[in-house]
Ligand SMILES: Nc1ncnc2c1ncn2[C@@H]1O[C@H](COP(=O)(O)OP(=O)(O)O)[C@@H](O)[C@H]1O
């Protein structure tokens with residue numbers, strides 16, 4: 135099963151691009167599920183399915199065309215199904231603070247629940263092989279990063295905190311329940327956590343496997359949007375995911391001649407050039423601004439015709455190398471960069487704000503550093519096969 139993850143800033147067109155990609159995949163014969171992980175779902179709206187504003191029908195895979203299903207993870211339903219004990223405990227805690235029942239239940243939805251539920255589905259579909267491709271329409275960047283970092287965080291929690299916490303609580307619960315101002319979590323709370331963890335086991339390996347999971351960044355040709363896209367790129371790389379395409383959406387078509395848009399056209403051109411330079415060799419696709427909203431199956435089909443103008447197969451694995459990765463080796467930090475086209479010659483390295491700039495011949499690459507490495511400076515570099523290894527040390 136292939137997993138295609140669409141991420142980007144709010145409003146850039148993630149849902150439309152993900153839905154159009156679903157349409158293209160189904161046309162090419164793949165059994166495809168487009169799944170929305172954004173709590174503010176708009177997938178059903180994108181397909182113009184109608185229905186009530188807050189309907190729950192798409193909480194399960196819903197067929198929208200031949201070989202094409204959509205699903206909008208419905209958190210209330212997921213809680214009933216998977217989170218009973220956890221949310222029951224949290225709700226009871228919140229009630230002791232004087233919150234009413236309904237509010238307490240609403241508040242017991244904590245950050246990460248949606249993402250975790252979606253991860254459980256992805257894992258389940260992979261095991262049952264119900265679909266050939268799952269297209270993930272993610273929430274805006276910050277939340278989609280939580281989505282990909284959740285497995286590692288949970289793994290850490292389970293290893294370092296969970297079993298210890300559970301043992302400790304078992305010992306002290308009788309006493310603590312008499313003394314503590316709030317009730318300690320019951321055993322079934324821990325069973326529930328363990329059970330949920332079991333349901334996402336292995337998903338981190340799946341997300342990091344570039345022959346299974348590809349990240350596609352959707353952006354607009356605007357400075358502010360580009361900045362967020364660059365950060366997303368750095369952090370997806372940091373988490374070991376492979377970005378294999380950048381989609382620039384809403385470009386003004388050449389036939390927009392109105393003087394009002396003159397400046398917009400100039401800046402879009404400049405930012406587009408910047409995008410191409412920054413993300414090379416990752417392919418950059420362009421999608422024009424359409425005359426009206428992209429709504430419904432037919433119009434999504436037209437968007438797909440534009441995005442995949444030569445009938446491309448969106449499920450094709452085109453990039454298997456991570457553009458770069460950050461490693462820590464014996465307390466030493468390294469930036470490792472795949473440079474298949476690097477020529478022999480002087481390698482220039484310098485820091486610019488929190489970016490590492492690497493120059494090889496005429497090739498220049500800006501690498502945004504993660505916060506934990508942003509204070510370091512490059513101390514040397516060498517080629518290891520076609521990998522450029524940059525050693526970083528404290529300034
Ligand atoms: N290329 C485009 N031309 C015209 N309208 C677009 C285009 N891409 C997206 N839209 C419209 O912009 C709005 C926001 O797009 P959406 O896909 O929901 O963005 P996101 O999921 O990133 O928040 C929707 O109404 C959609 O129909």
Ligand SMILES: [Mg+2]
Pocket residue numbers: 148149150172176271
């Ligand atoms: Mg959306």
